[in-house]
Amino acid sequence: MSPLKNEVRNLFRQNDQVFDFLSKEALDGLAIREIGGDERFWANEIFWGRLGYKPKSIKANIVFWRNCLHPEDQDLEQRTFRLHADNPEKHNYNLVLRFYHREGGLVWMQVNGHLIQEENGLMKRMLLSFKEMSALKNQEDFLNRSSEMARIGYYDWNIRTKELEWSAVTKEIHGVPPDFKPDFRQALKFYKEGRSQQKITELIDRAQHFGEPYDEVLQIVDTNGKDVWVRVIGIPEIQEGRALRLYGMFQDIDISIRTQNAIRSERELYRQVLQGANVGAWDWDIDSDQMTLNRKAAEMLGYDLEVMRREGQVYWFDLIHPDEKSWVMQELMEYSVGKLHDFQIECRLRKSNGRYRWLQISGKLFQPDLHFERPRIVGIWTDIHHEKERLLSYSTFIQEAPLAIAMFDRNMRYVNCSHKWLIDYKLEGQDIIGRSHYDVFPEISEEWKQLHLRCLAGETLNREEDLFRRMDGHAQWIRWEIRPWYESKKQVGGIIMYTEDISDRKEAESKLRKSQKSFEQNFTNSAIGMAIIGPKGEWLQVNDKICQMLGYSPDELKVKTFQEITHPDVLEKDLLLLEKLNQGEIDNYQIEKRYYCKDGSILSALLGATVLRDEQGEVDHYISQIIACKE
Numbered sequence: 001m002s003p004l005k006n007e008v009r010n011l012f013r014q015n016d017q018v019f020d021f022l023s024k025e026a027l028d029g030l031a032i033r034e035i036g037g038d039e040r041f042w043a044n045e046i047f048w049g050r051l052g053y054k055p056k057s058i059k060a061n062i063v064f065w066r067n068c069l070h071p072e073d074q075d076l077e078q079r080t081f082r083l084h085a086d087n088p089e090k091h092n093y094n095l096v097l098r099f100y101h102r103e104g105g106l107v108w109m110q111v112n113g114h115l116i117q118e119e120n121g122l123m124k125r126m127l128l129s130f131k132e133m134s135a136l137k138n139q140e141d142f143l144n145r146s147s148e149m150a151r152i153g154y155y156d157w158n159i160r161t162k163e164l165e166w167s168a169v170t171k172e173i174h175g176v177p178p179d180f181k182p183d184f185r186q187a188l189k190f191y192k193e194g195r196s197q198q199k200i201t202e203l204i205d206r207a208q209h210f211g212e213p214y215d216e217v218l219q220i221v222d223t224n225g226k227d228v229w230v231r232v233i234g235i236p237e238i239q240e241g242r243a244l245r246l247y248g249m250f251q252d253i254d255i256s257i258r259t260q261n262a263i264r265s266e267r268e269l270y271r272q273v274l275q276g277a278n279v280g281a282w283d284w285d286i287d288s289d290q291m292t293l294n295r296k297a298a299e300m301l302g303y304d305l306e307v308m309r310r311e312g313q314v315y316w317f318d319l320i321h322p323d324e325k326s327w328v329m330q331e332l333m334e335y336s337v338g339k340l341h342d343f344q345i346e347c348r349l350r351k352s353n354g355r356y357r358w359l360q361i362s363g364k365l366f367q368p369d370l371h372f373e374r375p376r377i378v379g380i381w382t383d384i385h386h387e388k389e390r391l392l393s394y395s396t397f398i399q400e401a402p403l404a405i406a407m408f409d410r411n412m413r414y415v416n417c418s419h420k421w422l423i424d425y426k427l428e429g430q431d432i433i434g435r436s437h438y439d440v441f442p443e444i445s446e447e448w449k450q451l452h453l454r455c456l457a458g459e460t461l462n463r464e465e466d467l468f469r470r471m472d473g474h475a476q477w478i479r480w481e482i483r484p485w486y487e488s489k490k491q492v493g494g495i496i497m498y499t500e501d502i503s504d505r506k507e508a509e510s511k512l513r514k515s516q517k518s519f520e521q522n523f524t525n526s527a528i529g530m531a532i533i534g535p536k537g538e539w540l541q542v543n544d545k546i547c548q549m550l551g552y553s554p555d556e557l558k559v560k561t562f563q564e565i566t567h568p569d570v571l572e573k574d575l576l577l578l579e580k581l582n583q584g585e586i587d588n589y590q591i592e593k594r595y596y597c598k599d600g601s602i603l604s605a606l607l608g609a610t611v612l613r614d615e616q617g618e619v620d621h622y623i624s625q626i627i628a629c630k631e
Contacts, residue, residue, distance in 0.1 A: 028046060028050055028132040029043060029046045029109075029130035030044045030127070030130070031044070032128070033062060033125065034124060035115075040062070041061050043055075048060065050109070050130070051099055051107060052101050069099060069100075070099070070100065073095075073097045076095065077097060081093065081126075093126070096109070097109055109130045110130070111128055112129045113126050113129075114129075151169060151253075152251045153166065153249070154250060155187075155248060156245070157184060157245065158244070166182050173250065174222050174223065175222035175224050188200065191220050191221075192218075192227060196220070199216060200218055200232065203234060204246065207246055211243060213235050213236065214234045215231070215234075217230070228252060229252075229257035230250060233249040233250075234246055280297030280298075280359075281378070282379050282381070284376060284377045284378075285374055286336055286377065287375065288374065291316070300383055301319070302352035303352050319349040320347055320349060321347060321356050328345055335365065335377070336377060342362075343362060343363045343364075344361070345360075345361055345362075346358060346360050346361075346384065347361065349381075357385045358385040358389070359381040359383060359384060361379060361380075362380060364379065366378060402418075403500070404420045404423075404424045404501070405496065406437075408437055411436070412437045413435060414437065414440070416433065424499070452482070456494070460483040461482050461483075462482070463480055463481075465506070476501060478499045478500060478501055479502050482496070483496055484496075525543075526543055528625055529543065530543045530545070531543070532621050533624055535619045535620070537563050538560075539557045539558050542557050546626055549595075549605070549626065551597045551598035551599050552598050562624075563575075566593060566594075566595060567596065573591065574593060577591060578622075582619055588609060588610040588611075592606055603628060604628070604629040605626045605627060607625070607626055
């Protein structure tokens with residue numbers, strides 16, 4: 001066994017700070033390294049397993065560990081290690097490092113270090129903990145790419161130190177180079193003189209003094225002199241009544257704002273319906289079968305409206321994706337004859353480049369009146385491509401998740417669910433997509449329906465254990481969480497529900513309680529002496545029989561160790577067998593012993609000892625059975 005591994009065990013037993021550090025930090029690996037000297041190094045199997053190695057198959061020293069690091073991270077790790085070793089109070093050892101996996105690819109890990117102080121005050125070793133965060137880094141990269149595409153940046157202003165940080169996208173929106181270092185006063189001067197500059201100054205002042213967040217559309221003037229419309233969100237961080245930090249989002253919405261303004265200036269086909277919205281519009285005269293699109297509708301699909309008009313009548317029906325055309329046309333026809341109360345669908349339309357784009361299309365039926373001579377449907381469509389693609393990616397994730405997850409719309413109809421959901425709820429082979437959750441499970445209580453309504457209003461709810469009665473009378477224990485998912489930043493699209501069947505766990509807990517109760521009864525009423533001994537030999541629990549045999553009360557025994565009342569002639573042999581038991585060389589042992597009784601007499605007895613270990617394989621306690629020998 002590695003000497004460093006033994007040191008870790010000793011530190012774990014002797015140092016509460018080490019225990020706290022390991023409990024909080026060491027989820028995906030643990031290591032210890034020396035400072036100076038030979039720089040001895042040891043890491044546990046969990047860490048090497050994360051990299052695809054078995055410790056016995058490699059020379060797991062500090063050189064091999066460093067070679068597993070990405071070259072770009074090796075110097076960073078060394079600098080941070082030296083700084084932390086020299087002055088741990090000033091410099092933390094907290095890094096995100098990339099390690100090469102044995103089979104290729106990178107494993108991202110958060111690495112935390114904790115220096116161990118010797119009795120002489122010197123720092124000679126450092127504990128390292130590892131948390132794998134590959135999935136989180138991949139998600140972070142995805143979000144960063146999404147933010148760049150949406151032109152969304154961020155800013156972070158430390159009010160106390162006056163330090164201001166801009167993200168790369170924020171710098172790009174301002175037209176400054178990547179190495180530009182902004183300061184607060186300089187940042188304010190970018191806002192256009194007049195309303196925008198006055199408004200941002202007022203918003204920041206109220207955020208500082210009253211803790212008020214803000215969300216405002218303003219204009220800046222970039223370094224090229226161009227006016228740019230931006231959306232600015234600010235969130236103050238308050239501590240003890242004072243704002244210490246102001247951070248938020250900075251989004252380029254210039255194209256969107258200018259497009260909205262342009263459309264408002266155009267003549268709209270029917271103002272009472274369109275009301276100047278920045279959307280594509282269509283008008284279908286049902287009797288004459290004439291279709292009209294506005295310029296925005298054409299542009300959203302990449303067409304030139306004048307070219308479309310010259311080439312003849314254009315129907316957006318002809319652009320519907322083949323997989324959706326049948327049901328879309330059916331709903332439109334049923335709406336046109338009054339069979340449906342409204343018309344709002346989501347489908348894909350073909351763009352001029354042949355690709356398809358997701359749009360939300362809605363329409364309103366107008367019967368002949370003073371405004372219209374013939375019945376017509378006037379409608380709009382909105383680009384929901386990015387939201388829909390994101391939703392579909394969610395659906396793919398949910399479908400392939402190893403957990404029981406289901407996604408519902410606002411009417412609690414199934415949008416998607418994982419295969420585990422179908423298995424757990426015995427729905428395999430059934431097509432539940434589009435069906436109401438309450439039709440699939442008619443036994444759902446009113447309490448659950450109220451929870452769903454609260455979630456649809458924006459709440460995230462969970463419960464660690466809950467009893468669910470199935471229609472067939474079967475009782476099922478589940479752990480669950482429900483949270484809203486959003487179609488836009490403020491519009492709830494439905495609910496995502498996660499459940500875990502914990503019936504087996506609850507049954508095991510019940511059996512364990514019964515087993516513990518049975519053990520306690522047997523322990524207390526046993527005709528032989530029984531005791532539970534701690535790892536250091538202390539008496540943790542004793543029954544009446546052993547107290548009678550030795551002449552001690554339970555409280556008197558619990559302040560002693562078994563070594564104190566063991567005759568020295570057999571103590572060495574007893575401890576040798578105990579060490580073999582600790583090392584796993586034997587499962588139990590029996591030995592004839594002599595004990596010192598309270599009155600000074602000596603008791604000859606047969607001892608049987610068994611070890612019980614914790615989840616980490618360390619000794620938790622021993623069970624001792626003592627039978628007095630007849631003289």
